[in-house]
Amino acid sequence: MMKENTIKIFSRSFKENWDLPAVTDYNTKSTLTYGEFAQLIAKIHLFYNEIGIKRGDHIALIGKNTPSWVATFMATITYGAVIVPILQEFNPNDAQHIINHSDSVLLMSSKAVFDSIDFDMLHKVRAAISLDDVSLLAQKEGETVGEALAKVDDLFKAAYPDGFTPAHVKYPEIDNKELMVINYTSGTTGFSKGVMITGNNLAGNIVYGIDSQLCFRGSKVVSFLPLAHAYGCAFDMLCQLAVGAHITLLGRIPSPKIIVKAMNEIHPNLxxxxxxxxxxxxxxxxxxxxxxxxxxxxxxxxxxxxxxxxxxxxxxxxxxxxxFExxxxxxxxxxxxxxxxxxxxxxxxxxxxxxxxxxxxxxxxxxxxxxxxxxxxxxxxxxxxxxxxxxxxxxxxxxxxxxxxxxxxxxxxxxxxxxxxxxxxxxxxxxxxxxxxxxxxxxxxxLKTMLLGANGQNIYPEEIEAKLNNMAYVNESLVVEREGKLVGLVYPDYDVMDAQGITRDKLPDLMAQVLAELNKLVAPYERLSRIELMANEFQKTPKRSIKRFLYSH
Known part of the structure; x- marks a missing residue:
C-alpha cells in the first residue's frame, strides 16, 4: 500500500497552489485558478449532498475534455463517490450499456452525447446533468434533482457566508484501498470490461509522476488525449493537479497542425x-x-x-x-x-x-x-x-x-x-x-494475436504490420491467417494516390510490388501469401485500435 493518500495529495495541492492557474479551456481561453477550481468542487459536493448521493455511489461522466469534466471527476472522488468516465467516442448503445452495467445513479454528460442516448433505458440513473452549462437534461419521475441544481449557489452562500478560503478545503477521510474509478476498456476483443481502480492505484501513478519530476509546480501541459482513458487521465490531469501544474485542454485529439499551433503558444514542459x-x-x-x-x-x-x-x-x-523535457x-x-x-x-x-x-x-x-x-x-x-x-x-x-x-x-x-x-x-x-x-x-x-508457423515458429502479426504500414500506398493493415497461410489485409492510402495522379485500376500492380518488397524484409516464415484490399477503413475502438476480432476469420 502506498504511504501517500490520493485524496490528501489533492487537498494539499489545492491549498498550496491557491492562486496559480489550474485548468484552461484552449477554445474559450477561460482559466480556473486552483482556488476557483476548489470552489467549483465545493459546489458539486453541496449538490451531491442535497440530492442524497452517498459515498460509494457511481456517477457516469461522458463528454469532451473541458474544465467542467475535470471538476466533475475530481469532485466525485473527493466526495467519496465512484467516477465512471466513458469515452465519448463509444457508440450510443455501448455507452448506454456501460452506464447501466456500472450501476451509475447520475449521468454528467455533454448535450451532444446525451442527445444520442435513450434516457428511459438508463435503469438506475436518477437524472442527467449537462457538462456544457450545468443545466438539467432529464430526470426520472418523482426526482427533485432539477430543484437542487437551481439552488446550488444559495447553498454555497449559506455554507460559506464569508467566502471560500483554503481552510475550507476539507475532504472526507478516504482510504487508498477504496474504489474510486471504474474505467471501461475500449473492447478490441468484442466487449468492454469495467476496470476497478482504487485510490492506491491512482497514488502509485501520481507519486511516480511527482518523484520523477514529469510535472512540477508551475509547469505546463497541453492536454489533447481523452481524459476518460487511463493514460491521459493520469499524466495529463491527475499528476498535474497533484503538484500545482497548469493544464490547457484542447478538447479532443485534433490534427497535428492544431497541436503544433497550441504547443507553440503554450510551450509545455512535458x-x-x-x-x-x-x-x-x-x-x-x-x-x-x-x-x-x-x-x-x-x-x-x-x-x-x-x-x-x-x-x-x-x-x-x-x-x-x-x-519540454x-x-x-x-x-x-x-x-x-x-x-x-x-x-x-x-x-x-x-x-x-x-x-x-x-x-x-x-x-x-x-x-x-x-x-x-x-x-x-x-x-x-x-x-x-x-x-x-x-x-x-x-x-x-x-x-x-x-x-x-x-x-x-x-x-x-x-x-x-x-x-x-x-x-x-x-x-x-x-x-x-x-x-x-x-x-x-x-x-x-x-498473446491472442500470436500465430503459429508451420514449423512451430511464433509469428507476431504486429511486427509484420509495422513494416507493411511503412510501404508506399498502404494506409493501414492487418495480418491474418487464412487456410494456414498469412494474408495481409490492406486499406490503401488513397490520399497519396490521388495526389500522385494514380488511378484505382493500378492498385493490383502496386500491391504486388508492396508484397514483393515486404517479403524481402521479413523472415521466411513471416512472408505473406497475398494481399487483400479493403474497400473501407478497418473498424476501430474509441481508442483507435483496430477491432481484430472482426477480421480474424
Missing amino acids: VITVPLVLEKIYTKLIVPKISKGMLRWALAVPLLDNRIYDQIRKQLVDAFGGN EVIVGGAPFNAEVEEFLYKIRFPFTVGYGMTECAPLVSHTPWREFVLHSAGRVLPGIMEAKILSDDPENTPGEICVRGENVMMGYYHNYEATDKVLDDDGWLHTGDMGTLSPDGTIFIRGR
Whole structure:
C-alpha cells in the first residue's frame, strides 16, 4: 500500500497552489485558478449532498475534455463517490450499456452525447446533468434533482457566508484501498470490461509522476488525449493537479497542425502523446523533406548528415514548443521506422508501457536512458514484472506484472477477473515480450494475436504490420491467417494516390510490388501469401485500435 493518500495529495495541492492557474479551456481561453477550481468542487459536493448521493455511489461522466469534466471527476472522488468516465467516442448503445452495467445513479454528460442516448433505458440513473452549462437534461419521475441544481449557489452562500478560503478545503477521510474509478476498456476483443481502480492505484501513478519530476509546480501541459482513458487521465490531469501544474485542454485529439499551433503558444514542459501523432508528423512533414532532391543526396554524405539531422531535430523540438523535457509516447505500439529515425536524430522522446488495468503505468524510462525498441523499465518500488518463459531475456513469453498499480478486478465480471489475476497477485497482461536484467521490457505483440508457423515458429502479426504500414500506398493493415497461410489485409492510402495522379485500376500492380518488397524484409516464415484490399477503413475502438476480432476469420 502506498504511504501517500490520493485524496490528501489533492487537498494539499489545492491549498498550496491557491492562486496559480489550474485548468484552461484552449477554445474559450477561460482559466480556473486552483482556488476557483476548489470552489467549483465545493459546489458539486453541496449538490451531491442535497440530492442524497452517498459515498460509494457511481456517477457516469461522458463528454469532451473541458474544465467542467475535470471538476466533475475530481469532485466525485473527493466526495467519496465512484467516477465512471466513458469515452465519448463509444457508440450510443455501448455507452448506454456501460452506464447501466456500472450501476451509475447520475449521468454528467455533454448535450451532444446525451442527445444520442435513450434516457428511459438508463435503469438506475436518477437524472442527467449537462457538462456544457450545468443545466438539467432529464430526470426520472418523482426526482427533485432539477430543484437542487437551481439552488446550488444559495447553498454555497449559506455554507460559506464569508467566502471560500483554503481552510475550507476539507475532504472526507478516504482510504487508498477504496474504489474510486471504474474505467471501461475500449473492447478490441468484442466487449468492454469495467476496470476497478482504487485510490492506491491512482497514488502509485501520481507519486511516480511527482518523484520523477514529469510535472512540477508551475509547469505546463497541453492536454489533447481523452481524459476518460487511463493514460491521459493520469499524466495529463491527475499528476498535474497533484503538484500545482497548469493544464490547457484542447478538447479532443485534433490534427497535428492544431497541436503544433497550441504547443507553440503554450510551450509545455512535458508532452504526453500517442504514436499516431508522431507518425503523422513524420510521414507528412519529415519524409517529404528527406526523400527528395539535394537533401536526400546530402544525407548520404558523412558529417553533413549530422548537421541536417540536427536541423530536423530542432524543427521538431520547436514544433512542440521548444520548452519540454521529454515526449512520452504510449497507448499503442510505435512504428519501428519512426522510432529509429527519432532516436537517430536524438529527439528527446521515450516510450512507456501501461494498460487500463494498471491505471495505467507499468514501465517508463527518462529519455536519456531510453533503450531503442523498448517500453521502458518497470517502475522501481511500485511495480514488478516477470516473463512466462524459460529464457525471459531472449525468448518471448507472456508479460505478468504485480504491484501498487494493479486493479481490484473487473466490475461484475468475476470470470474475466480470474482469467487475468492469479492467486499471487500477478496480472497476466496478454502481451508477449522479454525482460532484461535491469527490468527493461521489450514487447513483441499480443498473446491472442500470436500465430503459429508451420514449423512451430511464433509469428507476431504486429511486427509484420509495422513494416507493411511503412510501404508506399498502404494506409493501414492487418495480418491474418487464412487456410494456414498469412494474408495481409490492406486499406490503401488513397490520399497519396490521388495526389500522385494514380488511378484505382493500378492498385493490383502496386500491391504486388508492396508484397514483393515486404517479403524481402521479413523472415521466411513471416512472408505473406497475398494481399487483400479493403474497400473501407478497418473498424476501430474509441481508442483507435483496430477491432481484430472482426477480421480474424
